[in-house]
Amino acid sequence: MALTDTAPAPRAAPAPRKPVSPAWLTLPGLCFLVFVLLLPVGWLMALSLKPSMPGAFTMEGDWTIANYLRFFSQPFYYSTLIKTLWVSALTTGITAVLGYALALIIWTASPAKRGWIVLIVLSPLLVSIVARTYGWMIMLGDRGILNQALLALGVIEEPIQIMYTSAAVIVGLVHVFVPFMALCVLTSLEKIDPKVPEAAMTFGASRWAVLRRILLPLTVPGLASGLTIVFSLAISSYVTPALMGGPRSGMLTTFIYQQFAVTLDWRFGAVLVTLLLALTLVVLTSILALAARMTATWSK
Amino acid sequence: MAQVTLSRITKRYPGSETAAVDDVSLTIPKGSFTTLLGPSGCGKSSTLRIVAGLSRPDYGVLQMDGRDITHLSAARRNIGMVFQSLALFPHMTVAENVAFGLEMRGIGRSERETKVARALDIVELGHLAARHPHQLSGGQQQRVALARALVVEPSILILDEPFSALDRKLRETMQIELYRITRDLGITAMFVTHDQEEALTLSDSIVVMNQGRIEQQGTPREIYGAPRTRFTAEFMGLSNFLPARCNNRALSFEGLTTEMPAAFEAEGNCTVALRPEGLSLSSTRPEGAALKGHLAEAIYQGASTSYTLDLPSGRRITARTTDCGLLPGQEAWIAWTPEALHAFAA
Amino acid sequence: MSTYFSLFRRTGTAALFVFLLAPLVAVIIVSVNAGATPKFPPEGFSLRWYGAALANPAFTGSALTSLVLAAVATALGTPLGVAAAFGIARGKLPSSLRGLLEAIFLSPLIVPGIVIGVALLVTLSTAGLRDAWLRLTLGHVLLVMPYVIRTSLAALQSFDPSLEEAAHTLGASRRQILTRVTLPVLRPAIFAGAAFGFIISFDDAAVSIFLIDSSTSTLPLAIMSYMQYNFDPSIAAVSSMLIAITLAGALVIERVFGLKKFLGN
Ligand SMILES: Nc1ncnc2c1ncn2[C@@H]1O[C@H](COP(=O)(O)OP(=O)(O)O)[C@@H](O)[C@H]1O
Numbered sequence: 001m002a003l004t005d006t007a008p009a010p011r012a013a014p015a016p017r018k019p020v021s022p023a024w025l026t027l028p029g030l031c032f033l034v035f036v037l038l039l040p041v042g043w044l045m046a047l048s049l050k051p052s053m054p055g056a057f058t059m060e061g062d063w064t065i066a067n068y069l070r071f072f073s074q075p076f077y078y079s080t081l082i083k084t085l086w087v088s089a090l091t092t093g094i095t096a097v098l099g100y101a102l103a104l105i106i107w108t109a110s111p112a113k114r115g116w117i118v119l120i121v122l123s124p125l126l127v128s129i130v131a132r133t134y135g136w137m138i139m140l141g142d143r144g145i146l147n148q149a150l151l152a153l154g155v156i157e158e159p160i161q162i163m164y165t166s167a168a169v170i171v172g173l174v175h176v177f178v179p180f181m182a183l184c185v186l187t188s189l190e191k192i193d194p195k196v197p198e199a200a201m202t203f204g205a206s207r208w209a210v211l212r213r214i215l216l217p218l219t220v221p222g223l224a225s226g227l228t229i230v231f232s233l234a235i236s237s238y239v240t241p242a243l244m245g246g247p248r249s250g251m252l253t254t255f256i257y258q259q260f261a262v263t264l265d266w267r268f269g270a271v272l273v274t275l276l277l278a279l280t281l282v283v284l285t286s287i288l289a290l291a292a293r294m295t296a297t298w299s300k
Numbered sequence: 301m302a303q304v305t306l307s308r309i310t311k312r313y314p315g316s317e318t319a320a321v322d323d324v325s326l327t328i329p330k331g332s333f334t335t336l337l338g339p340s341g342c343g344k345s346s347t348l349r350i351v352a353g354l355s356r357p358d359y360g361v362l363q364m365d366g367r368d369i370t371h372l373s374a375a376r377r378n379i380g381m382v383f384q385s386l387a388l389f390p391h392m393t394v395a396e397n398v399a400f401g402l403e404m405r406g407i408g409r410s411e412r413e414t415k416v417a418r419a420l421d422i423v424e425l426g427h428l429a430a431r432h433p434h435q436l437s438g439g440q441q442q443r444v445a446l447a448r449a450l451v452v453e454p455s456i457l458i459l460d461e462p463f464s465a466l467d468r469k470l471r472e473t474m475q476i477e478l479y480r481i482t483r484d485l486g487i488t489a490m491f492v493t494h495d496q497e498e499a500l501t502l503s504d505s506i507v508v509m510n511q512g513r514i515e516q517q518g519t520p521r522e523i524y525g526a527p528r529t530r531f532t533a534e535f536m537g538l539s540n541f542l543p544a545r546c547n548n549r550a551l552s553f554e555g556l557t558t559e560m561p562a563a564f565e566a567e568g569n570c571t572v573a574l575r576p577e578g579l580s581l582s583s584t585r586p587e588g589a590a591l592k593g594h595l596a597e598a599i600y601q602g603a604s605t606s607y608t609l610d611l612p613s614g615r616r617i618t619a620r621t622t623d624c625g626l627l628p629g630q631e632a633w634i635a636w637t638p639e640a641l642h643a644f645a646a
Numbered sequence: 647m648s649t650y651f652s653l654f655r656r657t658g659t660a661a662l663f664v665f666l667l668a669p670l671v672a673v674i675i676v677s678v679n680a681g682a683t684p685k686f687p688p689e690g691f692s693l694r695w696y697g698a699a700l701a702n703p704a705f706t707g708s709a710l711t712s713l714v715l716a717a718v719a720t721a722l723g724t725p726l727g728v729a730a731a732f733g734i735a736r737g738k739l740p741s742s743l744r745g746l747l748e749a750i751f752l753s754p755l756i757v758p759g760i761v762i763g764v765a766l767l768v769t770l771s772t773a774g775l776r777d778a779w780l781r782l783t784l785g786h787v788l789l790v791m792p793y794v795i796r797t798s799l800a801a802l803q804s805f806d807p808s809l810e811e812a813a814h815t816l817g818a819s820r821r822q823i824l825t826r827v828t829l830p831v832l833r834p835a836i837f838a839g840a841a842f843g844f845i846i847s848f849d850d851a852a853v854s855i856f857l858i859d860s861s862t863s864t865l866p867l868a869i870m871s872y873m874q875y876n877f878d879p880s881i882a883a884v885s886s887m888l889i890a891i892t893l894a895g896a897l898v899i900e901r902v903f904g905l906k907k908f909l910g911n
C-alpha cells in the first residue's frame with residue numbers, strides 16, 4: 001500500500017474476484033445421493049416395465065406393462081395395497097388422538113415435571129424397534145401377559161388370538177409412532193401464547209370448546225406434519241408388520257420382501273416398490289396441500 | 301488511534317434502485333467520537349461496514365492515517381467492532397471471548413492474560429471471566445463485547461447501535477460508561493444510532509444521514525441548536541414549521557417581520573421552526589415579536605402543559621410550557637426565546 | 647365438573663404412560679425370568695439369559711457389526727451432510743433450486759427403507775458388487791446423512807452472521823473463522839444429527855435386510871432371525887441391554903442438549 005499525503009482521487013472499485021460459491025459443497029453429497037439412491041430407485045422402477053422372470057435382474061427384454069396388469073387383475077395382489085392403506089390409515093388416526101393427548105399433557109405439565117415426562121415419553125422413540133416389538137409380542141402372545149391377565153380375571157375362557165392379526169400390527173405401529181406425533185403437535189402448541197386459551201376461558205369457553213375452537217385450529221400445521229410423517233412411516237414400515245403380522249401380514253412391505261428374498265421375482269417386485277413409492281408421494285403431497293389450505297387464511 | 305477519512309464512498313446493493321451510501325465524504329479525527337445519526341434504513345450500517353471492511357464500496361476511497369485501506373481485509377485493519385447483536389462467541393468463556401483478537405494476532409499466553417485482565421477491569425467484569433455469555437445479564441454481555449473490541453487496542457472503535465436492545469435505564473448507564481471509557485482512553489470511535497438523545501449525549505461530532513447522503517455534520521450543539529435542513533430539524537425533535545420569506549436578514553412569516561437569527565443562513569423562500577419548549581403564552585401582548593393564536597387544546601403533562609393553538613392563517617402550533625392558566629377557546633399571544641426560532645432554506 | 651375432568655385426565659394420562667412403557671417393562675421383567683420360556687409372572691429371578699445372550703456368537707458378532715457399521719456410516723455421513731448443509735444454506739441459490747436440493751437431500755427420509763435396500767441390492771448386483779460391508783455402508787450413510795443435514799441446516803439458519811464478522815474484524819482468517827467460530831457454534835447441532843443418525847443406523851432392519859449376507863448380519867436382523875425359531879428369554883436379555891443403553895444415551899442427551907430439542911423436527 002502506498003502512503004499518500006494528498007487527498008485521494010476518487011475511483012471506482014476494481015471488479016471483485018469471484019470467490020468459489022459454497023454451493024459446490026453440496027456436490028459430494030449430491031453425487032452420493034444420485035448414485036446410491038436416485039439412480040438405483042429409477043433403475044428399479046424401469047425394471048418393473050420388463051417381463052416378469054424369476055431370477056432375472058438385468059434390463060433385457062421388451063418394455064411392457066404386463067406386471068402392472070398382473071398386479072391389478074388379481075385380488076390376492078391388489079388386496080395388499082388396500083390392506084396397507086387401511087391399516088396405515090387406522091394407525092394414523094389412533095396415533096393422532098393419542099399423540100395429541102400426549103402433547104397436551106406435556107404442554108400443560110408444570111416445568112418441573114415436564115423434563116421427566118418428556119424423558120419418559122420420548123425416550124422409547126430411541127429404543128430399538130425390534131426390542132419394542134418383542135415387548136409387544138410378550139404382551140399380546142397366546143400365552144402373553146394380556147391373555148394370562150384376562151384368563152385370571154375370568155373375562156375370557158380361552159386365550160384370544162391377537163398376534164399375527166392386523167390389530168397386533170396396528171398396536172405395534174401406534175406405539176412406535178405416538179411420540180413422533182406428540183412432538184409434531186407440541187412444536188405447534190409451543191408457538192401458542194398460553195394467554196390465548198386463558199382469554200377464551202374468561203369469555204366462558206369450556207375446556208372442550210377451547211380445545212376444539214382454539215387449540216385444534218392453531219395446531220393444524222403440527223398435526224399435518226405429524227399425520228404425514230406417521231402415515232408415510234406406517235405404509236413403509238417393515239419390522240412391525242413382519243414380526244407382529246407374521247410373514248403373511250398382507251402388507252405391501254412384507255410382500256416386497258417375499259418377492260425379492262423368497263420368490264426372487266425382482267421384476268414383479270419392482271412393481272410393488274413403484275406402487276409403494278407412488279402411494280407415499282400421493283399421501284404426502286395431499287396432506288400437505290390440505291394443511292396449507294386450512295392454514296392459508298391465518299399463517300403467513 | 302488513527303484518523304479515518306472517507307472520500308466519496310458510494311455503495312449500491314445488487315437489485316436496488318438507489319444507493320445505500322451515496323457519495324459520502326467524512327473525516328473522523330484522531331481521538332474523536334463521531335456518531336452517524338439517522339432513521340432506520342438511511343445507510344448508517346452500510347457506511348460503518350465499509351469502514352470496518354465487512355463490505356466493499358463500489359466507488360470512493362477509504363484512508364486510515366493517510367494510508368489507502370479501501371481494499372484491505374477487515375482482518376488486517378486493526379479495528380474493534382461492537383455489533384448490534386453483540387455477536388459474543390457462545391462457546392467461549394468471557395475471558396476467551398476477550399482473548400480471541402489477541403490470539404489471532406499471535407500474542408503469547410502470558411501477555412494475553414495480562415491484557416485480558418486489564419480490559420475486563422476497565423469494564424468492571426474481572427470477577428466473571430470464567431462465565432459463558434449466556435450466564436450474563438444484558439448489560440454484562442454488552443461490556444464483554446466492548447472489552448473484546450478494546451483489548452486489541454484498535455485504531456478505531458466501531459459500534460453499530462450497540463444499546464438498542466437494552467431498556468432505557470440500562471441504556472443510560474451504558475452510555476455514561478462508554479463515554480467515560482472512550483474519553484479516558486482517548487479512543488477514536490465511530491458510533492451508529494437512530495436515537496438523537498444518545499447521539500447528543502455521547503458524541504464529539506454528529507453526522508446526520510438521510511437516504512444514503514450526509515445531511516449535516518457538526519457538534520451536538522450545532523446540530524441541535526442550528527439544524528440547517530428541515531430533515532435535521534425534524535429529526536432533532538423540532539416542530540411548528542411555518543413557511544417564511546427572508547430578505548436581507550429580515551425574516552417574515554405569519555404577517556410578522558423579525559430579524560433572522562444569527563446562526564442561520566437563508567435568502568428568499570424559507571422555512572421557520574419554533575421549538576415547542578421555547579414558547580411562552582400570555583393573554584396580553586408581550587414585548588417584541590409575538591404571534592396571536594386561538595387556544596384549541598390544553599393537555600396537562602405534569603412538568604409542562606402542551607397547548608395547541610390555531611393561527612389566523614389556519615396553521616397549528618404546539619407549545620410546551622409551564623401551566624399559564626389559559627383555557628381552550630381563549631385568545632393567546634405566543635412569544636419565544638431567541639434560541640427557539642430556527643430558519644432554513646426551503 | 648372440573649373434578650370429573652381432572653379424574654378423566656389423570657386416568658387417561660396414566661393409561662397412556664402404561665401403554666408407552668408396558669412393552670419395555672415387560673421385556674425387562676421377562677429377561678430376568680429363571681424359566682426357559684417368557685412367562686408372566688416370572689418363575690424366579692435369574693440373570694442366566696444375559697449370560698446366554700452374551701455367549702451367543704450370533705448376537706455378539708452382529709452387535710459388533712452393527713456398532714462398527716453405525717460408526718463408519720456416521721463418520722462418512724456427517725461430513726457429507728455438514729458440507730451439503732453449508733452449501734444449501736450459504737450457496738446463495740435461487741429459492742427454487744434451493745428447495746429442490748433440500749428435497750433431494752432429505753429424500754432418504756421419505757423413501758421407505760425397504761425400497762432403499764431393494765434398490766441398492768438390485769443395482770449393486772447388476773454392477774457385480776456383492777460385498778455385504780460395501781452395500782451396508784452405502785445404505786447406512788444414506789440413512790445418517792439426512793439427519794445431519796436437517797439439524798445442521800436448522801442451526802445454520804439461526805446462525806448469527808455477525809459472529810463470523812466479529813471474528814473477521816478481530817483478525818481471524820477464513821479458515822480460523824470456520825474452525826474457531828462457525829464449526830464450534832454448530833457443534834451441538836451437528837452432534838445431535840450424528841447421534842440421531844447413529845441410532846437410526848444401529849436400529850435399522852428394513853434397509854439392511856437385503857444387504858447382509860450369510861456371514862455378515864446386523865444386531866436387529868440377528869434378533870429377528872433368532873425370533874423366527876426361538877422364543878426364549880435371551881432375546882429379552884438382548885433387548886433389555888439395548889433399552890438400557892438407549893435410555894442411558896437419552897439421559898446424557900437430555901443433560902447435554904435437552905432431548906426434546908434433539909428429537910424435534
Ligand atoms: N445486504 C444488503 N443487501 C441489500 N440491501 C441492503 C443490504 N443491507 C442493507 N440494505 C439496504 O440498504 C439500505 C441501507 O441499509 P442500512 O445501512 O442497514 O441502514 P441503517 O443501518 O441506517 O438502518 C436499506 O434500504 C437496506 O434495505
Ligand SMILES: [Mg+2]
Nearest residue numbers: 341344345346
Ligand atoms: Mg443498521
